[in-house]
Amino acid sequence: MFDGLKKKLNSFRKDVEDTAEEKAEAAAEDAEADAEAELDEPAADVADAEATETTATETGSDAVETDTETADAGSETVDADADAADADAAAVDTDAGNGPVAEPPGDTSGSQATARSETMPDSGTDEAAADDVPEADDDSEDDVPESLASDAAKAALSKEAEDDSSSNASRLKRAAAFATGKVVIEEEDLEDPLWELEMALLQSDVEMQVAEEILDTIREKLLGETRKQVNSTGQLVSEALHDALYEVISVGQFDFDQRIAEADKPVTLIFTGINGVGKTTTIAKLARYFEKQGYSTVLANGDTYRAGANEQIREHADALDKKLISHEQGGDPAAVIYDAVEYAEAHDIDIVLGDTAGRLHTSNDLMAQLEKIDRVVGPDLTIFVDEAVAGQDAVERARQFNDAAAIDGAILTKADADSNGGAAISIAYVTGKPILFLGVGQGYDHIERFDPEAMVDRLLGEEE
Numbered sequence: 001m002f003d004g005l006k007k008k009l010n011s012f013r014k015d016v017e018d019t020a021e022e023k024a025e026a027a028a029e030d031a032e033a034d035a036e037a038e039l040d041e042p043a044a045d046v047a048d049a050e051a052t053e054t055t056a057t058e059t060g061s062d063a064v065e066t067d068t069e070t071a072d073a074g075s076e077t078v079d080a081d082a083d084a085a086d087a088d089a090a091a092v093d094t095d096a097g098n099g100p101v102a103e104p105p106g107d108t109s110g111s112q113a114t115a116r117s118e119t120m121p122d123s124g125t126d127e128a129a130a131d132d133v134p135e136a137d138d139d140s141e142d143d144v145p146e147s148l149a150s151d152a153a154k155a156a157l158s159k160e161a162e163d164d165s166s167s168n169a170s171r172l173k174r175a176a177a178f179a180t181g182k183v184v185i186e187e188e189d190l191e192d193p194l195w196e197l198e199m200a201l202l203q204s205d206v207e208m209q210v211a212e213e214i215l216d217t218i219r220e221k222l223l224g225e226t227r228k229q230v231n232s233t234g235q236l237v238s239e240a241l242h243d244a245l246y247e248v249i250s251v252g253q254f255d256f257d258q259r260i261a262e263a264d265k266p267v268t269l270i271f272t273g274i275n276g277v278g279k280t281t282t283i284a285k286l287a288r289y290f291e292k293q294g295y296s297t298v299l300a301n302g303d304t305y306r307a308g309a310n311e312q313i314r315e316h317a318d319a320l321d322k323k324l325i326s327h328e329q330g331g332d333p334a335a336v337i338y339d340a341v342e343y344a345e346a347h348d349i350d351i352v353l354g355d356t357a358g359r360l361h362t363s364n365d366l367m368a369q370l371e372k373i374d375r376v377v378g379p380d381l382t383i384f385v386d387e388a389v390a391g392q393d394a395v396e397r398a399r400q401f402n403d404a405a406a407i408d409g410a411i412l413t414k415a416d417a418d419s420n421g422g423a424a425i426s427i428a429y430v431t432g433k434p435i436l437f438l439g440v441g442q443g444y445d446h447i448e449r450f451d452p453e454a455m456v457d458r459l460l461g462e463e464e
């Protein structure tokens with residue numbers, strides 16, 4: 001059921017997912033390249049700093065202090081190297097007890113920083129720290145005022161380190177977000193998939209106005225997420241599709257079973273719709289449906305217009321062992337239904353199921369017929385029946401019947417043979433009245449309560 005539409009909805013979800021993932025991958029590569037470029041910079045900084053020191057001051061203690069500051073900045077900004085730095089630091093720890101260690105130039109900053117912070121609280125390694133940088137700590141305060149050039153170098157380095165720190169941090173954060181599969185959807189990502197979806201919906205017999213409503217909702221839901229990062233594009237698109245479809249499909253829904261349960265008995269249901277769509281079979285299926293719920297029913301043939309209508313409904317009534325009220329062809333439909341209600345009252349029957357003629361000469365005749373039934377018996381619900389396979393035609397007829405004789409809901413037959421699903425998606429939105437049941441086969445049990453949530457889940461489920 002609705003397999004064609006299901007396929008198209010799945011392909012929309014995949015399109016958006018692919019587009020967004022491709023974009024994310026490209027962005028991740030850029031971010032990685034940026035991050036790598038940034039990671040190379042601190043080593044260069046250290047080399048620069050060393051060069052600056054040599055020319056600015058001959059004081060060994062200054063050199064150590066400047067190195068340490070650069071190292072601090074480096075250790076904050078280069079998160080990605082933290083593990084490597086720790087590993088180096090561990091090596092330093094091990095060697096620390098044996099005296100000062102010659103560091104590889106590229107790793108100097110990170111290892112010094114971590115080595116220092118790790119060794120400080122530990123008395124066993126204090127010695128190592130003392131071995132490493134004793135004079136620097138002792139003399140640094142005296143050294144600072146000694147050289148303005150050294151101050152300038154320190155200030156410049158520390159400022160640079162701060163700038164690097166924030167830009168590095170944001171790049172690395174972005175790279176990390178991409179690496180964990182987070183994606184941001186933007187308008188341009190949606191253009192092509194939405195256009196494809198619109199075509200797919202129209203080809204699936206979804207009414208134009210309904211298709212536009214669905215697209216608007218999807219656009220709104222997905223673009224609402226552009227500034228947020230989401231965990232899974234597929235999930236986000238599924239949710240947007242779910243909400244968009246649910247909004248149009250669930251229009252006017254009410255609890256049919258509860259309405260029947262709470263109504264004064266007998267409950268009178270009148271069925272309208274053109275001939276040949278399965279109206280009579282649907283009435284028979286509902287007789288079985290209500291029987292299963294413990295209700296008794298009587299059938300009434302208000303289709304006095306068509307030759308053979310009595311015989312057709314009688315077959316069903318006999319098969320289901322239900323009472324049928326009928327008049328001669330050409331009789332007054334309101335009078336037939338009236339008799340059926342009288343019979344139900346007299347025999348304590350719960351529900352009257354009244355068929356009507358589907359095609360009259362004009363919609364005025366149709367309206368006059370239903371108005372008269374309305375006046376005479378005051379039905380609890382007037383239900384429009386059409387076939388799902390009729391697609392846009394069914395939607396258009398639903399609109400016309402609703403205009404001519406306010407319907408309370410619709411039943412779509414032959415949903416089992418419909419791969420498009422356009423009528424099922426469009427009718428509630430177009431008429432403002434809910435779909436109540438789907439006919440899903442030729443047997444008496446082949447009728448399902450229409451559940452908008454289940455319908456949307458079915459449409460968005462994995463393809464079989």
Ligand SMILES: Nc1nc2c(ncn2[C@@H]2O[C@H](COP(=O)(O)OP(=O)(O)OP(=O)(O)O)[C@@H](O)[C@H]2O)c(=O)[nH]1
Nearest residue numbers: 274275276277278279280281413414439440441442
């Ligand atoms: N596959 C399928 N066939 C159905 C369904 N409902 C009805 N039919 C078939 O559609 C054909 C027409 O149904 P009827 O109830 O006889 O319809 P009709 O008498 O031509 O139409 P009405 O005048 O509306 O009563 C029959 O062969 C039914 O078995 C359904 O939900 N699925």
